[in-house]
Amino acid sequence: MTPLVLTLAAIVSIPAGVPGGVVAVPVPADVVAVHFNDDAALLYRHHALVGLPLDTTPGRYHITARDGHGSTAQVPFDIAHKDYPEQRLTIANPRHVNPAPEDLRRIERESARMRDAYALMTPSAGNFHPFARPVAGAVTGTFGRRRILNGEARSPHRGLDIAAATGTPVVAPAPGRVAVTGNFFFNGNTVLLDHGDGLVSLYCHLHEIQVQEGDHMARGAALGTVGATGRATGPHLHWTVALRGVMIDPVGLTETLARLNAPADDAGGASARAQ
Ligand SMILES: [Zn+2]
Structure with missing residues:
Protein backbone atom coordinates (compact mmCIF):
# COMPACT_ATOMS: atom_id res chain seq x y z
CA MET A 1 0.00 0.00 0.00
CA TYR A 84 -17.57 42.14 -4.62
CA PRO A 85 -19.35 45.19 -6.02
CA GLU A 86 -21.80 47.35 -4.13
CA GLN A 87 -25.49 47.36 -4.99
CA ARG A 88 -27.81 50.23 -4.04
CA LEU A 89 -31.53 49.44 -3.96
CA THR A 90 -34.62 51.40 -3.07
CA ILE A 91 -37.16 49.34 -1.15
CA ALA A 92 -40.73 50.65 -1.13
CA ASN A 93 -41.77 49.09 2.19
CA PRO A 94 -39.64 50.68 4.98
CA ARG A 95 -40.35 47.69 7.25
CA HIS A 96 -38.36 45.57 4.79
CA VAL A 97 -35.32 47.74 5.64
CA ASN A 98 -35.96 48.47 9.33
CA PRO A 99 -38.35 45.76 10.56
CA ALA A 100 -40.80 46.49 13.37
CA PRO A 101 -40.48 44.54 16.66
CA GLU A 102 -43.16 42.05 15.65
CA ASP A 103 -41.39 41.61 12.32
CA LEU A 104 -38.15 40.84 14.16
CA ARG A 105 -39.85 38.06 16.13
CA ARG A 106 -41.15 36.57 12.90
CA ILE A 107 -37.74 36.95 11.22
CA GLU A 108 -36.05 35.15 14.12
CA ARG A 109 -38.49 32.22 13.88
CA GLU A 110 -38.01 32.00 10.13
CA SER A 111 -34.23 32.22 10.44
CA ALA A 112 -34.20 29.30 12.87
CA ARG A 113 -36.32 27.25 10.45
CA MET A 114 -33.91 28.04 7.62
CA ARG A 115 -30.83 27.25 9.75
CA ASP A 116 -32.29 23.80 10.41
CA ALA A 117 -32.93 23.29 6.70
CA TYR A 118 -29.42 24.41 5.74
CA ALA A 119 -28.05 21.84 8.21
CA LEU A 120 -29.91 18.92 6.58
CA MET A 121 -27.70 15.94 5.88
CA THR A 122 -29.58 13.25 4.00
CA PRO A 123 -28.31 10.50 1.67
CA SER A 124 -28.07 11.24 -2.03
CA ALA A 125 -27.10 9.48 -5.23
CA GLY A 126 -24.74 12.37 -6.01
CA ASN A 127 -26.73 13.27 -9.13
CA PHE A 128 -25.92 16.99 -8.84
CA HIS A 129 -24.71 17.64 -12.39
CA PRO A 130 -25.89 19.44 -14.49
CA PHE A 131 -26.97 21.96 -11.85
CA ALA A 132 -28.63 24.25 -14.38
CA ARG A 133 -30.29 27.62 -13.79
CA PRO A 134 -33.84 27.11 -12.52
CA VAL A 135 -35.27 29.85 -14.75
CA ALA A 136 -34.11 31.60 -17.93
CA GLY A 137 -33.61 35.35 -17.67
CA ALA A 138 -31.16 38.17 -17.12
CA VAL A 139 -29.04 38.12 -13.99
CA THR A 140 -29.92 41.32 -12.15
CA GLY A 141 -28.11 40.62 -8.88
CA THR A 142 -24.91 38.61 -8.58
CA PHE A 143 -23.83 36.73 -5.47
CA GLY A 144 -21.85 38.56 -2.81
CA ARG A 145 -22.84 42.14 -3.58
CA ARG A 146 -22.56 44.46 -0.59
CA ARG A 147 -26.03 45.93 -0.32
CA ILE A 148 -27.12 49.44 0.52
CA LEU A 149 -30.89 49.50 1.00
CA ASN A 150 -32.49 52.95 1.08
CA GLY A 151 -29.01 54.31 1.91
CA GLU A 152 -28.34 51.88 4.79
CA ALA A 153 -25.76 49.06 4.73
CA ARG A 154 -27.35 45.62 5.01
CA SER A 155 -26.13 42.01 4.82
CA PRO A 156 -24.45 40.95 1.56
CA HIS A 157 -26.48 39.31 -1.16
CA ARG A 158 -26.09 35.56 -0.71
CA GLY A 159 -27.87 34.43 -3.85
CA LEU A 160 -28.33 35.02 -7.55
CA ASP A 161 -31.19 37.18 -8.84
CA ILE A 162 -32.66 36.23 -12.20
CA ALA A 163 -35.33 38.52 -13.66
CA ALA A 164 -38.30 36.94 -15.44
CA ALA A 165 -41.95 37.74 -15.94
CA THR A 166 -44.41 36.91 -13.18
CA GLY A 167 -45.72 33.39 -13.72
CA THR A 168 -42.60 32.03 -15.47
CA PRO A 169 -42.03 28.43 -14.30
CA VAL A 170 -39.17 27.77 -11.87
CA VAL A 171 -37.71 24.27 -12.12
CA ALA A 172 -35.52 22.07 -9.94
CA PRO A 173 -31.88 22.21 -11.11
CA ALA A 174 -31.22 18.69 -9.82
CA PRO A 175 -33.23 15.93 -8.12
CA GLY A 176 -34.29 16.78 -4.60
CA ARG A 177 -36.91 16.60 -1.88
CA VAL A 178 -39.04 19.61 -0.96
CA ALA A 179 -37.90 20.27 2.62
CA VAL A 180 -39.56 23.65 3.28
CA THR A 181 -42.37 25.67 1.75
CA GLY A 182 -43.88 28.83 3.19
CA ASN A 183 -44.26 32.58 3.12
CA PHE A 184 -41.29 34.37 4.69
CA PHE A 185 -40.85 38.00 5.72
CA PHE A 186 -37.94 38.83 3.41
CA ASN A 187 -37.99 35.89 1.01
CA GLY A 188 -41.74 35.85 0.31
CA ASN A 189 -43.16 32.59 -1.03
CA THR A 190 -40.26 30.18 -0.76
CA VAL A 191 -39.33 26.59 -1.58
CA LEU A 192 -36.24 24.86 -0.21
CA LEU A 193 -34.99 21.72 -1.96
CA ASP A 194 -32.76 19.18 -0.22
CA HIS A 195 -30.52 17.52 -2.82
CA GLY A 196 -28.83 15.33 -0.20
CA ASP A 197 -25.22 15.13 1.01
CA GLY A 198 -25.58 18.60 2.56
CA LEU A 199 -26.51 20.42 -0.66
CA VAL A 200 -29.69 22.52 -0.49
CA SER A 201 -31.18 25.20 -2.74
CA LEU A 202 -33.68 27.96 -2.07
CA TYR A 203 -36.22 29.65 -4.40
CA CYS A 204 -37.62 32.96 -3.17
CA HIS A 205 -40.19 35.67 -4.05
CA LEU A 206 -42.33 33.06 -5.87
CA HIS A 207 -45.73 34.12 -7.17
CA GLU A 208 -47.08 30.62 -6.72
CA ILE A 209 -45.75 27.52 -4.91
CA GLN A 210 -46.70 24.33 -6.78
CA VAL A 211 -45.18 21.67 -4.50
CA GLN A 212 -45.65 20.42 -0.96
CA GLU A 213 -43.14 19.53 1.73
CA GLY A 214 -42.01 15.95 1.23
CA ASP A 215 -42.47 15.93 -2.56
CA HIS A 216 -39.67 14.34 -4.54
CA MET A 217 -38.62 16.44 -7.52
CA ALA A 218 -36.98 15.25 -10.70
CA ARG A 219 -34.44 17.50 -12.41
CA GLY A 220 -36.40 20.04 -14.46
CA ALA A 221 -39.73 19.59 -12.64
CA ALA A 222 -41.60 22.81 -11.87
CA LEU A 223 -41.75 23.89 -8.22
CA GLY A 224 -43.49 27.24 -8.64
CA THR A 225 -43.53 30.45 -10.64
CA VAL A 226 -41.57 33.70 -10.61
CA GLY A 227 -43.09 36.52 -8.58
CA ALA A 228 -42.29 39.53 -6.39
CA THR A 229 -43.47 38.41 -2.93
CA GLY A 230 -41.49 39.47 0.15
CA ARG A 231 -38.72 42.08 -0.16
CA ALA A 232 -38.44 42.46 -3.93
CA THR A 233 -38.24 45.46 -6.22
CA GLY A 234 -39.86 43.55 -9.09
CA PRO A 235 -40.55 40.03 -10.35
CA HIS A 236 -37.43 37.87 -10.18
CA LEU A 237 -36.15 34.63 -8.73
CA HIS A 238 -33.72 34.83 -5.84
CA TRP A 239 -31.75 31.57 -5.92
CA THR A 240 -29.59 30.58 -2.98
CA VAL A 241 -27.43 27.47 -2.78
CA ALA A 242 -25.82 26.16 0.40
CA LEU A 243 -23.25 23.37 0.69
CA ARG A 244 -22.86 21.93 4.20
CA GLY A 245 -24.48 25.03 5.64
CA VAL A 246 -22.31 27.53 3.72
CA MET A 247 -24.09 29.77 1.21
CA ILE A 248 -22.12 29.83 -2.02
CA ASP A 249 -22.40 31.42 -5.44
CA PRO A 250 -24.73 29.16 -7.49
CA VAL A 251 -22.78 30.05 -10.65
CA GLY A 252 -19.54 28.81 -9.11
CA LEU A 253 -21.16 25.54 -8.05
CA THR A 254 -22.65 24.96 -11.51
CA GLU A 255 -19.29 25.60 -13.18
CA THR A 256 -17.33 23.46 -10.72
CA LEU A 257 -19.67 20.51 -11.14
CA ALA A 258 -19.44 20.86 -14.94
CA ARG A 259 -15.63 20.90 -14.79
CA LEU A 260 -15.50 17.82 -12.58
CA ASN A 261 -17.83 16.00 -14.97
CA ALA A 262 -15.94 16.99 -18.12
CA PRO A 263 -14.46 13.96 -19.94
CA ALA A 264 -10.88 15.08 -19.29
CA ASP A 265 -11.47 14.76 -15.54
CA ASP A 266 -12.81 11.21 -15.66
CA ALA A 267 -9.44 9.73 -14.74
CA GLY A 268 -9.61 11.22 -11.27
CA GLY A 269 -8.00 13.79 -9.08
CA ALA A 270 -4.69 14.72 -10.67
CA SER A 271 -6.11 17.07 -13.29
CA ALA A 272 -7.40 19.90 -11.13
CA ARG A 273 -5.89 23.29 -11.70
CA ALA A 274 -5.84 26.59 -9.98
CA GLN A 275 -8.40 29.00 -11.37
ZN1 LIG B 1 -31.74 38.26 -4.34
Missing part, protein backbone atom coordinates in the same frame (compact mmCIF):
# COMPACT_ATOMS: atom_id res chain seq x y z
CA THR A 2 1.32 3.41 -0.95
CA PRO A 3 1.12 5.89 1.90
CA LEU A 4 -1.50 8.54 1.31
CA VAL A 5 1.02 11.33 1.70
CA LEU A 6 3.08 9.93 -1.22
CA THR A 7 0.13 9.54 -3.57
CA LEU A 8 -0.55 13.23 -2.91
CA ALA A 9 2.81 14.08 -4.46
CA ALA A 10 1.21 13.38 -7.84
CA ILE A 11 -0.93 16.49 -7.38
CA VAL A 12 1.24 19.32 -8.59
CA SER A 13 -0.88 22.46 -8.68
CA ILE A 14 -2.60 23.96 -5.66
CA PRO A 15 -6.28 24.68 -6.30
CA ALA A 16 -7.70 28.07 -5.45
CA GLY A 17 -11.12 29.37 -4.48
CA VAL A 18 -12.60 32.70 -3.40
CA PRO A 19 -14.75 33.71 -0.42
CA GLY A 20 -18.33 32.84 -1.34
CA GLY A 21 -17.20 30.21 -3.82
CA VAL A 22 -16.67 26.48 -3.80
CA VAL A 23 -13.20 25.00 -4.12
CA ALA A 24 -12.57 21.53 -5.51
CA VAL A 25 -9.47 20.04 -3.91
CA PRO A 26 -8.24 16.90 -5.72
CA VAL A 27 -7.55 13.86 -3.55
CA PRO A 28 -6.26 10.38 -4.42
CA ALA A 29 -8.77 7.73 -5.43
CA ASP A 30 -8.33 5.77 -2.19
CA VAL A 31 -9.51 8.68 -0.02
CA VAL A 32 -12.79 7.87 1.75
CA ALA A 33 -13.36 11.02 3.84
CA VAL A 34 -12.38 14.70 3.69
CA HIS A 35 -12.65 17.35 6.37
CA PHE A 36 -12.19 21.11 6.49
CA ASN A 37 -11.97 22.78 9.91
CA ASP A 38 -13.19 19.50 11.48
CA ASP A 39 -16.35 19.58 9.37
CA ALA A 40 -16.94 16.75 6.90
CA ALA A 41 -16.69 18.10 3.34
CA LEU A 42 -18.39 16.63 0.30
CA LEU A 43 -16.30 13.95 -1.42
CA TYR A 44 -17.26 14.13 -5.11
CA ARG A 45 -15.46 12.53 -8.05
CA HIS A 46 -12.12 12.34 -6.16
CA HIS A 47 -12.34 15.93 -4.97
CA ALA A 48 -13.17 17.56 -1.67
CA LEU A 49 -15.84 20.16 -2.43
CA VAL A 50 -15.65 22.90 0.19
CA GLY A 51 -17.97 25.90 0.40
CA LEU A 52 -16.06 29.02 1.47
CA PRO A 53 -17.99 31.55 3.58
CA LEU A 54 -18.07 35.12 2.23
CA ASP A 55 -16.19 36.38 5.30
CA THR A 56 -13.27 33.94 4.93
CA THR A 57 -9.83 35.59 5.11
CA PRO A 58 -7.75 34.92 1.98
CA GLY A 59 -4.68 32.71 2.44
CA ARG A 60 -3.38 29.14 2.42
CA TYR A 61 -5.68 26.50 3.94
CA HIS A 62 -5.71 22.71 4.13
CA ILE A 63 -8.23 19.93 4.04
CA THR A 64 -7.60 16.65 5.84
CA ALA A 65 -7.97 13.57 3.63
CA ARG A 66 -8.31 10.08 5.11
CA ASP A 67 -7.93 6.80 3.26
CA GLY A 68 -9.62 3.47 4.01
CA HIS A 69 -6.72 2.40 6.24
CA GLY A 70 -7.08 5.42 8.49
CA SER A 71 -4.02 7.28 7.18
CA THR A 72 -4.54 11.03 6.95
CA ALA A 73 -2.80 13.79 5.05
CA GLN A 74 -3.15 17.55 4.77
CA VAL A 75 -3.91 18.81 1.26
CA PRO A 76 -3.35 22.53 0.63
CA PHE A 77 -5.53 24.99 -1.24
CA ASP A 78 -5.59 28.76 -1.51
CA ILE A 79 -8.34 31.28 -0.97
CA ALA A 80 -7.77 34.33 -3.15
CA HIS A 81 -9.15 37.82 -2.54
CA LYS A 82 -12.30 38.79 -4.42
CA ASP A 83 -13.80 42.25 -4.64
Whole structure:
Protein backbone atom coordinates (compact mmCIF):
# COMPACT_ATOMS: atom_id res chain seq x y z
CA MET A 1 0.00 0.00 0.00
CA THR A 2 1.32 3.41 -0.95
CA PRO A 3 1.12 5.89 1.90
CA LEU A 4 -1.50 8.54 1.31
CA VAL A 5 1.02 11.33 1.70
CA LEU A 6 3.08 9.93 -1.22
CA THR A 7 0.13 9.54 -3.57
CA LEU A 8 -0.55 13.23 -2.91
CA ALA A 9 2.81 14.08 -4.46
CA ALA A 10 1.21 13.38 -7.84
CA ILE A 11 -0.93 16.49 -7.38
CA VAL A 12 1.24 19.32 -8.59
CA SER A 13 -0.88 22.46 -8.68
CA ILE A 14 -2.60 23.96 -5.66
CA PRO A 15 -6.28 24.68 -6.30
CA ALA A 16 -7.70 28.07 -5.45
CA GLY A 17 -11.12 29.37 -4.48
CA VAL A 18 -12.60 32.70 -3.40
CA PRO A 19 -14.75 33.71 -0.42
CA GLY A 20 -18.33 32.84 -1.34
CA GLY A 21 -17.20 30.21 -3.82
CA VAL A 22 -16.67 26.48 -3.80
CA VAL A 23 -13.20 25.00 -4.12
CA ALA A 24 -12.57 21.53 -5.51
CA VAL A 25 -9.47 20.04 -3.91
CA PRO A 26 -8.24 16.90 -5.72
CA VAL A 27 -7.55 13.86 -3.55
CA PRO A 28 -6.26 10.38 -4.42
CA ALA A 29 -8.77 7.73 -5.43
CA ASP A 30 -8.33 5.77 -2.19
CA VAL A 31 -9.51 8.68 -0.02
CA VAL A 32 -12.79 7.87 1.75
CA ALA A 33 -13.36 11.02 3.84
CA VAL A 34 -12.38 14.70 3.69
CA HIS A 35 -12.65 17.35 6.37
CA PHE A 36 -12.19 21.11 6.49
CA ASN A 37 -11.97 22.78 9.91
CA ASP A 38 -13.19 19.50 11.48
CA ASP A 39 -16.35 19.58 9.37
CA ALA A 40 -16.94 16.75 6.90
CA ALA A 41 -16.69 18.10 3.34
CA LEU A 42 -18.39 16.63 0.30
CA LEU A 43 -16.30 13.95 -1.42
CA TYR A 44 -17.26 14.13 -5.11
CA ARG A 45 -15.46 12.53 -8.05
CA HIS A 46 -12.12 12.34 -6.16
CA HIS A 47 -12.34 15.93 -4.97
CA ALA A 48 -13.17 17.56 -1.67
CA LEU A 49 -15.84 20.16 -2.43
CA VAL A 50 -15.65 22.90 0.19
CA GLY A 51 -17.97 25.90 0.40
CA LEU A 52 -16.06 29.02 1.47
CA PRO A 53 -17.99 31.55 3.58
CA LEU A 54 -18.07 35.12 2.23
CA ASP A 55 -16.19 36.38 5.30
CA THR A 56 -13.27 33.94 4.93
CA THR A 57 -9.83 35.59 5.11
CA PRO A 58 -7.75 34.92 1.98
CA GLY A 59 -4.68 32.71 2.44
CA ARG A 60 -3.38 29.14 2.42
CA TYR A 61 -5.68 26.50 3.94
CA HIS A 62 -5.71 22.71 4.13
CA ILE A 63 -8.23 19.93 4.04
CA THR A 64 -7.60 16.65 5.84
CA ALA A 65 -7.97 13.57 3.63
CA ARG A 66 -8.31 10.08 5.11
CA ASP A 67 -7.93 6.80 3.26
CA GLY A 68 -9.62 3.47 4.01
CA HIS A 69 -6.72 2.40 6.24
CA GLY A 70 -7.08 5.42 8.49
CA SER A 71 -4.02 7.28 7.18
CA THR A 72 -4.54 11.03 6.95
CA ALA A 73 -2.80 13.79 5.05
CA GLN A 74 -3.15 17.55 4.77
CA VAL A 75 -3.91 18.81 1.26
CA PRO A 76 -3.35 22.53 0.63
CA PHE A 77 -5.53 24.99 -1.24
CA ASP A 78 -5.59 28.76 -1.51
CA ILE A 79 -8.34 31.28 -0.97
CA ALA A 80 -7.77 34.33 -3.15
CA HIS A 81 -9.15 37.82 -2.54
CA LYS A 82 -12.30 38.79 -4.42
CA ASP A 83 -13.80 42.25 -4.64
CA TYR A 84 -17.57 42.14 -4.62
CA PRO A 85 -19.35 45.19 -6.02
CA GLU A 86 -21.80 47.35 -4.13
CA GLN A 87 -25.49 47.36 -4.99
CA ARG A 88 -27.81 50.23 -4.04
CA LEU A 89 -31.53 49.44 -3.96
CA THR A 90 -34.62 51.40 -3.07
CA ILE A 91 -37.16 49.34 -1.15
CA ALA A 92 -40.73 50.65 -1.13
CA ASN A 93 -41.77 49.09 2.19
CA PRO A 94 -39.64 50.68 4.98
CA ARG A 95 -40.35 47.69 7.25
CA HIS A 96 -38.36 45.57 4.79
CA VAL A 97 -35.32 47.74 5.64
CA ASN A 98 -35.96 48.47 9.33
CA PRO A 99 -38.35 45.76 10.56
CA ALA A 100 -40.80 46.49 13.37
CA PRO A 101 -40.48 44.54 16.66
CA GLU A 102 -43.16 42.05 15.65
CA ASP A 103 -41.39 41.61 12.32
CA LEU A 104 -38.15 40.84 14.16
CA ARG A 105 -39.85 38.06 16.13
CA ARG A 106 -41.15 36.57 12.90
CA ILE A 107 -37.74 36.95 11.22
CA GLU A 108 -36.05 35.15 14.12
CA ARG A 109 -38.49 32.22 13.88
CA GLU A 110 -38.01 32.00 10.13
CA SER A 111 -34.23 32.22 10.44
CA ALA A 112 -34.20 29.30 12.87
CA ARG A 113 -36.32 27.25 10.45
CA MET A 114 -33.91 28.04 7.62
CA ARG A 115 -30.83 27.25 9.75
CA ASP A 116 -32.29 23.80 10.41
CA ALA A 117 -32.93 23.29 6.70
CA TYR A 118 -29.42 24.41 5.74
CA ALA A 119 -28.05 21.84 8.21
CA LEU A 120 -29.91 18.92 6.58
CA MET A 121 -27.70 15.94 5.88
CA THR A 122 -29.58 13.25 4.00
CA PRO A 123 -28.31 10.50 1.67
CA SER A 124 -28.07 11.24 -2.03
CA ALA A 125 -27.10 9.48 -5.23
CA GLY A 126 -24.74 12.37 -6.01
CA ASN A 127 -26.73 13.27 -9.13
CA PHE A 128 -25.92 16.99 -8.84
CA HIS A 129 -24.71 17.64 -12.39
CA PRO A 130 -25.89 19.44 -14.49
CA PHE A 131 -26.97 21.96 -11.85
CA ALA A 132 -28.63 24.25 -14.38
CA ARG A 133 -30.29 27.62 -13.79
CA PRO A 134 -33.84 27.11 -12.52
CA VAL A 135 -35.27 29.85 -14.75
CA ALA A 136 -34.11 31.60 -17.93
CA GLY A 137 -33.61 35.35 -17.67
CA ALA A 138 -31.16 38.17 -17.12
CA VAL A 139 -29.04 38.12 -13.99
CA THR A 140 -29.92 41.32 -12.15
CA GLY A 141 -28.11 40.62 -8.88
CA THR A 142 -24.91 38.61 -8.58
CA PHE A 143 -23.83 36.73 -5.47
CA GLY A 144 -21.85 38.56 -2.81
CA ARG A 145 -22.84 42.14 -3.58
CA ARG A 146 -22.56 44.46 -0.59
CA ARG A 147 -26.03 45.93 -0.32
CA ILE A 148 -27.12 49.44 0.52
CA LEU A 149 -30.89 49.50 1.00
CA ASN A 150 -32.49 52.95 1.08
CA GLY A 151 -29.01 54.31 1.91
CA GLU A 152 -28.34 51.88 4.79
CA ALA A 153 -25.76 49.06 4.73
CA ARG A 154 -27.35 45.62 5.01
CA SER A 155 -26.13 42.01 4.82
CA PRO A 156 -24.45 40.95 1.56
CA HIS A 157 -26.48 39.31 -1.16
CA ARG A 158 -26.09 35.56 -0.71
CA GLY A 159 -27.87 34.43 -3.85
CA LEU A 160 -28.33 35.02 -7.55
CA ASP A 161 -31.19 37.18 -8.84
CA ILE A 162 -32.66 36.23 -12.20
CA ALA A 163 -35.33 38.52 -13.66
CA ALA A 164 -38.30 36.94 -15.44
CA ALA A 165 -41.95 37.74 -15.94
CA THR A 166 -44.41 36.91 -13.18
CA GLY A 167 -45.72 33.39 -13.72
CA THR A 168 -42.60 32.03 -15.47
CA PRO A 169 -42.03 28.43 -14.30
CA VAL A 170 -39.17 27.77 -11.87
CA VAL A 171 -37.71 24.27 -12.12
CA ALA A 172 -35.52 22.07 -9.94
CA PRO A 173 -31.88 22.21 -11.11
CA ALA A 174 -31.22 18.69 -9.82
CA PRO A 175 -33.23 15.93 -8.12
CA GLY A 176 -34.29 16.78 -4.60
CA ARG A 177 -36.91 16.60 -1.88
CA VAL A 178 -39.04 19.61 -0.96
CA ALA A 179 -37.90 20.27 2.62
CA VAL A 180 -39.56 23.65 3.28
CA THR A 181 -42.37 25.67 1.75
CA GLY A 182 -43.88 28.83 3.19
CA ASN A 183 -44.26 32.58 3.12
CA PHE A 184 -41.29 34.37 4.69
CA PHE A 185 -40.85 38.00 5.72
CA PHE A 186 -37.94 38.83 3.41
CA ASN A 187 -37.99 35.89 1.01
CA GLY A 188 -41.74 35.85 0.31
CA ASN A 189 -43.16 32.59 -1.03
CA THR A 190 -40.26 30.18 -0.76
CA VAL A 191 -39.33 26.59 -1.58
CA LEU A 192 -36.24 24.86 -0.21
CA LEU A 193 -34.99 21.72 -1.96
CA ASP A 194 -32.76 19.18 -0.22
CA HIS A 195 -30.52 17.52 -2.82
CA GLY A 196 -28.83 15.33 -0.20
CA ASP A 197 -25.22 15.13 1.01
CA GLY A 198 -25.58 18.60 2.56
CA LEU A 199 -26.51 20.42 -0.66
CA VAL A 200 -29.69 22.52 -0.49
CA SER A 201 -31.18 25.20 -2.74
CA LEU A 202 -33.68 27.96 -2.07
CA TYR A 203 -36.22 29.65 -4.40
CA CYS A 204 -37.62 32.96 -3.17
CA HIS A 205 -40.19 35.67 -4.05
CA LEU A 206 -42.33 33.06 -5.87
CA HIS A 207 -45.73 34.12 -7.17
CA GLU A 208 -47.08 30.62 -6.72
CA ILE A 209 -45.75 27.52 -4.91
CA GLN A 210 -46.70 24.33 -6.78
CA VAL A 211 -45.18 21.67 -4.50
CA GLN A 212 -45.65 20.42 -0.96
CA GLU A 213 -43.14 19.53 1.73
CA GLY A 214 -42.01 15.95 1.23
CA ASP A 215 -42.47 15.93 -2.56
CA HIS A 216 -39.67 14.34 -4.54
CA MET A 217 -38.62 16.44 -7.52
CA ALA A 218 -36.98 15.25 -10.70
CA ARG A 219 -34.44 17.50 -12.41
CA GLY A 220 -36.40 20.04 -14.46
CA ALA A 221 -39.73 19.59 -12.64
CA ALA A 222 -41.60 22.81 -11.87
CA LEU A 223 -41.75 23.89 -8.22
CA GLY A 224 -43.49 27.24 -8.64
CA THR A 225 -43.53 30.45 -10.64
CA VAL A 226 -41.57 33.70 -10.61
CA GLY A 227 -43.09 36.52 -8.58
CA ALA A 228 -42.29 39.53 -6.39
CA THR A 229 -43.47 38.41 -2.93
CA GLY A 230 -41.49 39.47 0.15
CA ARG A 231 -38.72 42.08 -0.16
CA ALA A 232 -38.44 42.46 -3.93
CA THR A 233 -38.24 45.46 -6.22
CA GLY A 234 -39.86 43.55 -9.09
CA PRO A 235 -40.55 40.03 -10.35
CA HIS A 236 -37.43 37.87 -10.18
CA LEU A 237 -36.15 34.63 -8.73
CA HIS A 238 -33.72 34.83 -5.84
CA TRP A 239 -31.75 31.57 -5.92
CA THR A 240 -29.59 30.58 -2.98
CA VAL A 241 -27.43 27.47 -2.78
CA ALA A 242 -25.82 26.16 0.40
CA LEU A 243 -23.25 23.37 0.69
CA ARG A 244 -22.86 21.93 4.20
CA GLY A 245 -24.48 25.03 5.64
CA VAL A 246 -22.31 27.53 3.72
CA MET A 247 -24.09 29.77 1.21
CA ILE A 248 -22.12 29.83 -2.02
CA ASP A 249 -22.40 31.42 -5.44
CA PRO A 250 -24.73 29.16 -7.49
CA VAL A 251 -22.78 30.05 -10.65
CA GLY A 252 -19.54 28.81 -9.11
CA LEU A 253 -21.16 25.54 -8.05
CA THR A 254 -22.65 24.96 -11.51
CA GLU A 255 -19.29 25.60 -13.18
CA THR A 256 -17.33 23.46 -10.72
CA LEU A 257 -19.67 20.51 -11.14
CA ALA A 258 -19.44 20.86 -14.94
CA ARG A 259 -15.63 20.90 -14.79
CA LEU A 260 -15.50 17.82 -12.58
CA ASN A 261 -17.83 16.00 -14.97
CA ALA A 262 -15.94 16.99 -18.12
CA PRO A 263 -14.46 13.96 -19.94
CA ALA A 264 -10.88 15.08 -19.29
CA ASP A 265 -11.47 14.76 -15.54
CA ASP A 266 -12.81 11.21 -15.66
CA ALA A 267 -9.44 9.73 -14.74
CA GLY A 268 -9.61 11.22 -11.27
CA GLY A 269 -8.00 13.79 -9.08
CA ALA A 270 -4.69 14.72 -10.67
CA SER A 271 -6.11 17.07 -13.29
CA ALA A 272 -7.40 19.90 -11.13
CA ARG A 273 -5.89 23.29 -11.70
CA ALA A 274 -5.84 26.59 -9.98
CA GLN A 275 -8.40 29.00 -11.37
ZN1 LIG B 1 -31.74 38.26 -4.34
